[in-house]
Amino acid sequence: xxxxxxxxxxxxxxxxxxxxxxxxxxxxxxxxxxxxxxxxxxxxxxxxxxxxxxxxxxxxxxxxxxxxxxxxxxxxxxxxxxxxxxxxxxxxxxxxxxxxxxxxxxxxxxxxxxxxxxxxx
Numbered sequence: 001x002x003x004x005x006x007x008x009x010x011x012x013x014x015x016x017x018x019x020x021x022x023x024x025x026x027x028x029x030x031x032x033x034x035x036x037x038x039x040x041x042x043x044x045x046x047x048x049x050x051x052x053x054x055x056x057x058x059x060x061x062x063x064x065x066x067x068x069x070x071x072x073x074x075x076x077x078x079x080x081x082x083x084x085x086x087x088x089x090x091x092x093x094x095x096x097x098x099x100x101x102x103x104x105x106x107x108x109x110x111x112x113x114x115x116x117x118x119x120x121x
Contacts, residue, residue: 005119009114036103037102051089053118054117058114059113061105061113
């Protein structure tokens with residue numbers, strides 16, 4: 001769980017599981033049921049409401065970056081693909097858990113990536 005910002009990590013979705021059929025993860029339109037997904041749990045405490053951004057870089061696959069607000073719904077805060085932008089931003093509420101998801105557009109596009117989650121100015 002990520003509770004302090006900034007947070008930076010190197011990841012790789014080579015062994016990631018797929019979103020799955022009828023998964024709530026597919027409620028963000030770009031995440032398909034065959035998309036390999038890597039999840040990061042973000043829960044900021046003691047900060048009140050904070051503007052947060054997640055940035056994806058250092059990847060060579062058709063990446064998707066999405067943010068979910070809870071385990072059962074997508075706030076439609078931002079689902080992007082490689083051809084648009086590599087950043088999503090949202091308002092993180094204190095005590096709420098958000099999930100940042102790095103996915104790929106399909107089952108066969110996988111690889112290493114870097115993810116940075118930070119306070120948005």
